[in-house]
Amino acid sequence: MSRRTKPLLQDGSAAKSKPARPRDPAQPRLPFDPMPDRVEPCLALLKKVPPKGPDWLFEVKWDGYRLAIHIEPKGVRVLTRGGHDWTHRFPMIAEAAAKLGVGTAILDGEAVVLDKQGRSDFGALQRSLGGRGGKRTSTESVFLAFDLLYFDGHDLTRTELSVRRHLLDDFLDGVTGAIQLSEEVYGDGAELLANACSMGLEGIIAKHRDQPYRSGRTGDWLKIKCVQRESFMIIGYERSASARNGLGSLLLAARKGREWIDVGSVGTGFNAKDAGYLRSTLDKLGTTRPAVPLKGKNLVFAQPTLIAEVEFSGWTEDGSLRHPSYKGLREVQDNAAVFDMDEKQTG
Structure with a gap:
């Protein structure tokens, strides 16, 4: 892969990547730690404005599938955020991991497909996997590593991020191809x-x-x-005689504690093929007990099973999405977190 993975670093402005620091030979050796079978991922908390001060480092937010790469003596495993083994879905990433020349490691990062400008394209990643429920293997994807959780027999999860990033920078220094470093970028957050x-x-x-x-979502990220x-x-969904395959819009809900909350509907972003698949799948999931009691003669209710990725400009006063656009379905194995309304108020 020759595409740049650090688009914020192209113009020589405030966002510059510092050179990797040499490893400190005086650093004491850590005791041997058993390698965990899986590490529950750290998740980022949504905020409206970037934090200030020297305690924070910044990276590009990549739009893809969160993965953990386990390099073990018996081989390589590529796990989704939910812990599903997708090694077979990302063969190029697994092959690249096997060639890194380390006995044991756990890399945390994001699988993406990059465009010519080095930007991640979620739709292209989905297509490379054959769409939701597809069985294709993705040969176009790149794994952008942003954390190192275990390395050479040492559990690093209890060490501070600055140390983990230092080791990760050294480990992936000069590495290109299907595994690359997600660069830290320097400058004011705003x-x-x-x-x-x-x-x-x-x-x-x-x-x-x-x-x-x-x-979990601790606020550290x-x-x-x-x-x-x-x-x-x-x-x-809402039926429509004039819309694509009879599907006018998708009815959407967010979480609020253990309840589902209506956040409106989305009627743009899908083509006729998408609409046909969505309607036939939702018809199979039909229910007479809707997750949210909505009124309307053209509404068809479905069991809460399919998760949609939606882009929107904000929220209306009554809690609905403003200018939503459908971007695709999330895989069950990706364990995508449905939006929690408690996040909406974070500043």
Whole structure:
């Protein structure tokens, strides 16, 4: 792969990557730690503005599938965020991992397909896998590593991020192809976000330098987006005689504790083929007990099973999505988190 994976670093502005620091030979050796079978991923908390201060580092927010690469003495495993083994779906990434020349390691990162400008294209990644439920193997995807959780017999999850990044930078120094380093970018968070938005990127990620790797949405990692894009549950559709394959719009819901909350509908972003697949699949999931009690004579309700990726410009006063556009379905194995309304109010 020859495409740039660091679009924020193209123009020599404030966002510059520092050279890798040499490893400290005086660093004490860590005791041997058993290699975990799986590490529950650390997740980014949505914020409206980037944090300030020297405690935070910044990266590009990539739009793909979160993966963990386990390099073990018996071979390589590529696990999805939900813990499903997708080694067979990403053979080029697995092959590249086997050639890294290390006995044991766990890399945390994102599988993406990059366009000519080095931007991640979620739709292209889905197509490379054959769409939702597809069985294709993706040969176009690149794994962008942004954390190192285990290395050469040592559990690194209890060490601070700055140490993990230092080791990761050294480990992947000069590595290209199906596995690459997701570069840290330097500069003011607000300027970096503006730069990312002007380049058509999804946004940036901020991570606290001094925190260990903690699973879940702890606030150690933050995501700041240019255009909002989240996953919502499809709870049915609205019939339309004039629309593609009779599907006018998809009915969407978000989480609120253990309840489903109506967030409106999306009627753009899918073509006739998408509409046909969605309607036939939702008809098979039909139910007379809707997840959210909505009224309308043309509404068809479905069991909450399909998760849609939706891009939108904001929220209306009554809690509906503003200017939503359908971007595709998330894989069950990807374990995409349906948007939680408690996140909407974070500043």
